[in-house]
Amino acid sequence: xxxxxxxxxxxxxxxxxxxxxxxxxxxxxxxxxxxxxxxxxxxxxxxxxxxxxxxxxxxxxxxxxxxxxxxxxxxxxxxxxxxxxxxxxxxxxxxxxxxxxxxxxxxxxxxxxxxxxxxxxxxxxxxxxxxxxxxxxxx
Amino acid sequence: xxxxxxxxxxxxxxxxxxxxxxxxxxxxxxxxxxxxxxxxxxxxxxxxxxxxxxxxxxxxxxxxxxxxxxxxxxxxxxxxxxxxxxxxxxxxxxxxxxxxxxxxxxxxxxxx
Numbered sequence: 465x466x467x468x469x470x471x472x473x474x475x476x477x478x479x480x481x482x483x484x485x486x487x488x489x490x491x492x493x494x495x496x497x498x499x500x501x502x503x504x505x506x507x508x509x510x511x512x513x514x515x516x517x518x519x520x521x522x523x524x525x526x527x528x529x530x531x532x533x534x535x536x537x538x539x540x541x542x543x544x545x546x547x548x549x550x551x552x553x554x555x556x557x558x559x560x561x562x563x564x565x566x567x568x569x570x571x572x573x574x575x576x577x578x579x580x581x582x583x584x585x586x587x588x589x590x591x592x593x594x595x596x597x598x599x600x601x602x603x
Numbered sequence: 604x605x606x607x608x609x610x611x612x613x614x615x616x617x618x619x620x621x622x623x624x625x626x627x628x629x630x631x632x633x634x635x636x637x638x639x640x641x642x643x644x645x646x647x648x649x650x651x652x653x654x655x656x657x658x659x660x661x662x663x664x665x666x667x668x669x670x671x672x673x674x675x676x677x678x679x680x681x682x683x684x685x686x687x688x689x690x691x692x693x694x695x696x697x698x699x700x701x702x703x704x705x706x707x708x709x710x711x712x713x714x715x
Contacts, residue, residue: 481630488628488660506660506691513662517629561700563670569663569699576698 473532477516479525479545484516487530491541494532498539498599507577508539508597514570515543515593523547523591538579538598546590606631608638612646619646624657627665635665639672648679656687656709666701673705682706 475490477483488509495505512530519528525547533540558568571593575581578595585591606625613620619642627635642651651672673683687709688696696702 481628484628484630485626488626503691503694506694509660510662510691510695513628517662517664520629563666563699563701563704569666573663573695573698 470536471534473534475530476527477530478527479520479523479547481517481520484513484520487516488513491532491539494534495539495597498534500539500597500599504597508541511574511578511595511597512541512543514574515541515595518570518593519543519545519547519591523549525590537600538596540594540596542595543593544590549585549587549589549591606634608635610638610642612642612649617649619643619649619651620654621651622654622657626660627658627668628660628662629664632664632668636668636671639668640675643672643675647675648681650681650684651676652684652686654686655689655692658688658692661692661695663699666695666699669701669705684708 473490473494475487477487491512492505492509495508500508516528516530519525523545525545528543528545528547531542531544533542558572563569571583574593574595579598580594580596582594583591606623606627608624609622611620612618621638621642623635625631639651653669669683669685676682682705684706685696685708688707693702693707696705696707
Protein backbone atom coordinates (compact mmCIF):
# COMPACT_ATOMS: atom_id res chain seq x y z
CA UNK A 465 0.00 0.00 0.00
CA UNK A 466 1.31 3.41 -0.78
CA UNK A 467 1.70 6.16 1.76
CA UNK A 468 -0.97 8.77 0.94
CA UNK A 469 0.89 11.94 0.15
CA UNK A 470 -1.74 14.47 -0.90
CA UNK A 471 -1.11 13.75 -4.56
CA UNK A 472 -3.61 15.11 -7.06
CA UNK A 473 -4.56 13.82 -10.49
CA UNK A 474 -6.74 15.84 -12.87
CA UNK A 475 -8.55 14.64 -15.98
CA UNK A 476 -10.39 16.65 -18.59
CA UNK A 477 -12.96 14.48 -20.32
CA UNK A 478 -15.19 15.00 -23.35
CA UNK A 479 -18.89 14.89 -22.49
CA UNK A 480 -19.23 11.57 -24.32
CA UNK A 481 -20.60 8.39 -22.74
CA UNK A 482 -17.87 6.13 -24.16
CA UNK A 483 -15.26 7.69 -21.90
CA UNK A 484 -16.96 7.07 -18.56
CA UNK A 485 -15.34 3.64 -18.31
CA UNK A 486 -11.94 5.31 -18.73
CA UNK A 487 -12.63 7.39 -15.62
CA UNK A 488 -13.90 4.28 -13.85
CA UNK A 489 -10.75 2.31 -14.64
CA UNK A 490 -8.60 5.23 -13.52
CA UNK A 491 -10.26 5.57 -10.14
CA UNK A 492 -10.15 1.81 -9.68
CA UNK A 493 -6.36 1.90 -10.07
CA UNK A 494 -6.02 4.88 -7.72
CA UNK A 495 -8.24 3.35 -5.03
CA UNK A 496 -6.44 0.03 -5.28
CA UNK A 497 -3.09 1.75 -4.88
CA UNK A 498 -4.37 3.60 -1.80
CA UNK A 499 -5.40 0.34 -0.14
CA UNK A 500 -9.19 0.45 -0.33
CA UNK A 501 -10.95 -2.89 -0.01
CA UNK A 502 -12.98 -4.40 -2.85
CA UNK A 503 -16.38 -3.23 -1.61
CA UNK A 504 -15.23 0.35 -1.13
CA UNK A 505 -13.58 0.33 -4.55
CA UNK A 506 -16.89 -0.71 -6.08
CA UNK A 507 -18.66 2.10 -4.19
CA UNK A 508 -16.12 4.66 -5.44
CA UNK A 509 -16.41 3.47 -9.06
CA UNK A 510 -20.19 3.63 -8.88
CA UNK A 511 -20.34 7.08 -7.30
CA UNK A 512 -17.84 8.56 -9.74
CA UNK A 513 -19.64 7.04 -12.73
CA UNK A 514 -22.87 8.58 -11.52
CA UNK A 515 -21.15 11.95 -11.24
CA UNK A 516 -19.74 11.66 -14.77
CA UNK A 517 -23.09 10.52 -16.17
CA UNK A 518 -24.73 13.49 -14.49
CA UNK A 519 -22.30 15.88 -16.20
CA UNK A 520 -22.76 14.22 -19.60
CA UNK A 521 -26.55 14.08 -19.42
CA UNK A 522 -27.35 17.41 -17.85
CA UNK A 523 -24.56 19.92 -18.36
CA UNK A 524 -24.99 20.36 -22.13
CA UNK A 525 -21.32 21.30 -22.10
CA UNK A 526 -18.53 19.87 -24.26
CA UNK A 527 -16.26 18.63 -21.48
CA UNK A 528 -16.06 18.05 -17.75
CA UNK A 529 -13.21 17.72 -15.30
CA UNK A 530 -12.45 15.11 -12.67
CA UNK A 531 -9.97 15.73 -9.87
CA UNK A 532 -8.67 13.04 -7.52
CA UNK A 533 -7.06 14.13 -4.26
CA UNK A 534 -5.27 11.35 -2.41
CA UNK A 535 -5.40 12.57 1.15
CA UNK A 536 -4.26 10.91 4.34
CA UNK A 537 -7.86 10.29 5.42
CA UNK A 538 -9.13 8.98 2.12
CA UNK A 539 -9.88 9.74 -1.49
CA UNK A 540 -11.61 12.98 -2.41
CA UNK A 541 -13.09 13.27 -5.90
CA UNK A 542 -14.53 16.33 -7.60
CA UNK A 543 -16.56 16.25 -10.83
CA UNK A 544 -16.93 19.70 -12.35
CA UNK A 545 -18.67 20.91 -15.47
CA UNK A 546 -19.14 24.34 -16.96
CA UNK A 547 -22.58 23.55 -18.29
CA UNK A 548 -25.99 24.99 -17.71
CA UNK A 549 -26.17 24.05 -14.02
CA UNK A 550 -29.52 23.72 -12.35
CA UNK A 551 -31.53 24.82 -9.37
CA UNK A 552 -30.27 23.25 -6.18
CA UNK A 553 -33.67 21.87 -5.27
CA UNK A 554 -33.17 19.16 -7.92
CA UNK A 555 -31.52 17.14 -5.17
CA UNK A 556 -34.86 16.12 -3.69
CA UNK A 557 -34.93 12.48 -2.62
CA UNK A 558 -36.39 10.15 -5.23
CA UNK A 559 -39.57 8.21 -4.51
CA UNK A 560 -38.10 4.71 -4.14
CA UNK A 561 -41.53 3.12 -4.06
CA UNK A 562 -42.29 4.41 -7.55
CA UNK A 563 -38.96 4.59 -9.42
CA UNK A 564 -38.79 6.56 -12.63
CA UNK A 565 -37.24 5.34 -15.86
CA UNK A 566 -35.80 8.75 -16.70
CA UNK A 567 -33.48 8.85 -13.74
CA UNK A 568 -33.19 10.74 -10.50
CA UNK A 569 -31.32 7.95 -8.73
CA UNK A 570 -27.77 9.09 -9.52
CA UNK A 571 -27.27 11.70 -6.79
CA UNK A 572 -29.11 9.50 -4.33
CA UNK A 573 -26.70 6.62 -5.07
CA UNK A 574 -23.65 8.88 -4.66
CA UNK A 575 -24.89 10.04 -1.28
CA UNK A 576 -25.63 6.46 -0.25
CA UNK A 577 -22.21 4.96 -0.97
CA UNK A 578 -19.79 7.81 -0.18
CA UNK A 579 -18.89 9.16 3.26
CA UNK A 580 -19.13 12.86 2.42
CA UNK A 581 -20.90 14.50 -0.53
CA UNK A 582 -21.49 18.12 -1.42
CA UNK A 583 -23.07 19.54 -4.54
CA UNK A 584 -22.99 23.12 -5.71
CA UNK A 585 -24.88 24.19 -8.79
CA UNK A 586 -26.49 27.32 -10.12
CA UNK A 587 -28.25 28.00 -13.39
CA UNK A 588 -25.66 29.00 -15.97
CA UNK A 589 -22.68 28.39 -13.71
CA UNK A 590 -22.14 24.66 -14.00
CA UNK A 591 -22.20 21.95 -11.36
CA UNK A 592 -19.56 20.70 -8.93
CA UNK A 593 -19.99 17.40 -7.12
CA UNK A 594 -17.48 16.65 -4.37
CA UNK A 595 -17.37 13.23 -2.76
CA UNK A 596 -15.05 11.57 -0.27
CA UNK A 597 -14.47 7.98 0.77
CA UNK A 598 -12.63 7.49 4.06
CA UNK A 599 -9.70 5.12 3.93
CA UNK A 600 -9.60 4.16 7.59
CA UNK A 601 -12.88 2.29 7.50
CA UNK A 602 -11.70 0.34 4.48
CA UNK A 603 -8.72 -1.32 6.14
CA UNK B 604 -15.04 -3.53 -20.53
CA UNK B 605 -17.85 -3.67 -22.99
CA UNK B 606 -21.18 -5.36 -22.53
CA UNK B 607 -22.49 -8.52 -24.13
CA UNK B 608 -26.16 -9.51 -24.28
CA UNK B 609 -27.55 -12.93 -25.14
CA UNK B 610 -31.31 -13.14 -25.65
CA UNK B 611 -33.65 -16.01 -26.38
CA UNK B 612 -37.30 -16.85 -25.93
CA UNK B 613 -38.12 -20.22 -24.40
CA UNK B 614 -41.26 -21.40 -26.21
CA UNK B 615 -41.68 -24.42 -23.94
CA UNK B 616 -41.52 -22.44 -20.68
CA UNK B 617 -43.05 -19.28 -22.17
CA UNK B 618 -40.31 -17.15 -20.63
CA UNK B 619 -37.94 -14.61 -22.16
CA UNK B 620 -34.30 -15.06 -21.15
CA UNK B 621 -31.46 -12.59 -21.20
CA UNK B 622 -27.86 -13.02 -20.07
CA UNK B 623 -25.77 -9.91 -19.35
CA UNK B 624 -21.99 -9.86 -19.28
CA UNK B 625 -19.68 -6.93 -18.58
CA UNK B 626 -20.71 -3.43 -17.60
CA UNK B 627 -23.95 -1.49 -18.07
CA UNK B 628 -23.44 2.25 -17.90
CA UNK B 629 -24.45 5.42 -19.76
CA UNK B 630 -22.64 4.15 -22.87
CA UNK B 631 -23.82 0.54 -23.05
CA UNK B 632 -27.34 1.00 -21.65
CA UNK B 633 -28.80 2.00 -25.04
CA UNK B 634 -28.15 -1.52 -26.38
CA UNK B 635 -29.73 -3.03 -23.26
CA UNK B 636 -32.72 -0.74 -23.71
CA UNK B 637 -33.19 -1.80 -27.34
CA UNK B 638 -33.01 -5.51 -26.49
CA UNK B 639 -35.33 -5.23 -23.50
CA UNK B 640 -37.87 -3.13 -25.39
CA UNK B 641 -37.91 -5.71 -28.16
CA UNK B 642 -38.39 -8.57 -25.70
CA UNK B 643 -41.06 -6.82 -23.65
CA UNK B 644 -42.99 -5.69 -26.73
CA UNK B 645 -42.71 -9.01 -28.60
CA UNK B 646 -43.74 -10.96 -25.50
CA UNK B 647 -45.53 -8.48 -23.19
CA UNK B 648 -47.41 -11.27 -21.44
CA UNK B 649 -44.27 -13.21 -20.48
CA UNK B 650 -41.79 -12.81 -17.65
CA UNK B 651 -38.20 -11.85 -18.42
CA UNK B 652 -35.42 -13.69 -16.57
CA UNK B 653 -32.08 -11.89 -16.65
CA UNK B 654 -28.96 -13.87 -15.76
CA UNK B 655 -26.70 -11.34 -13.98
CA UNK B 656 -24.03 -13.78 -12.82
CA UNK B 657 -21.50 -12.34 -15.31
CA UNK B 658 -22.58 -8.72 -14.91
CA UNK B 659 -19.72 -6.82 -13.29
CA UNK B 660 -21.31 -3.40 -12.98
CA UNK B 661 -24.57 -1.49 -13.38
CA UNK B 662 -25.39 2.11 -12.54
CA UNK B 663 -28.53 4.25 -12.44
CA UNK B 664 -28.66 4.48 -16.22
CA UNK B 665 -28.96 0.70 -16.51
CA UNK B 666 -31.41 0.54 -13.63
CA UNK B 667 -33.59 3.09 -15.43
CA UNK B 668 -33.67 0.81 -18.47
CA UNK B 669 -34.81 -2.13 -16.32
CA UNK B 670 -37.52 0.06 -14.75
CA UNK B 671 -38.73 1.08 -18.21
CA UNK B 672 -39.05 -2.54 -19.32
CA UNK B 673 -40.88 -3.47 -16.13
CA UNK B 674 -43.44 -0.73 -16.78
CA UNK B 675 -44.25 -2.38 -20.11
CA UNK B 676 -44.74 -5.80 -18.47
CA UNK B 677 -46.59 -4.75 -15.31
CA UNK B 678 -50.02 -4.13 -16.93
CA UNK B 679 -49.98 -7.84 -17.82
CA UNK B 680 -48.98 -8.83 -14.28
CA UNK B 681 -45.58 -9.94 -15.57
CA UNK B 682 -42.26 -9.34 -13.86
CA UNK B 683 -38.51 -9.17 -14.41
CA UNK B 684 -36.38 -11.69 -12.51
CA UNK B 685 -32.78 -10.77 -11.76
CA UNK B 686 -30.81 -14.00 -11.35
CA UNK B 687 -27.58 -14.34 -9.35
CA UNK B 688 -26.39 -10.72 -9.30
CA UNK B 689 -22.89 -10.18 -7.92
CA UNK B 690 -22.62 -8.53 -4.52
CA UNK B 691 -21.90 -5.05 -5.87
CA UNK B 692 -24.91 -5.24 -8.21
CA UNK B 693 -27.06 -6.60 -5.40
CA UNK B 694 -25.93 -3.68 -3.21
CA UNK B 695 -27.06 -1.01 -5.67
CA UNK B 696 -30.39 -2.82 -6.08
CA UNK B 697 -30.82 -2.70 -2.30
CA UNK B 698 -29.76 0.96 -1.97
CA UNK B 699 -32.34 1.99 -4.54
CA UNK B 700 -35.01 -0.33 -3.11
CA UNK B 701 -35.26 -2.03 -6.50
CA UNK B 702 -34.74 -5.39 -4.81
CA UNK B 703 -38.34 -4.88 -3.65
CA UNK B 704 -39.57 -3.96 -7.13
CA UNK B 705 -37.86 -6.72 -9.14
CA UNK B 706 -37.69 -10.38 -8.19
CA UNK B 707 -34.08 -11.02 -7.17
CA UNK B 708 -32.97 -14.64 -7.03
CA UNK B 709 -29.72 -16.27 -5.92
CA UNK B 710 -27.53 -16.14 -2.84
CA UNK B 711 -24.87 -13.70 -1.73
CA UNK B 712 -21.49 -14.56 -3.23
CA UNK B 713 -18.33 -15.21 -1.26
CA UNK B 714 -15.93 -12.69 -2.72
CA UNK B 715 -12.45 -11.69 -1.57
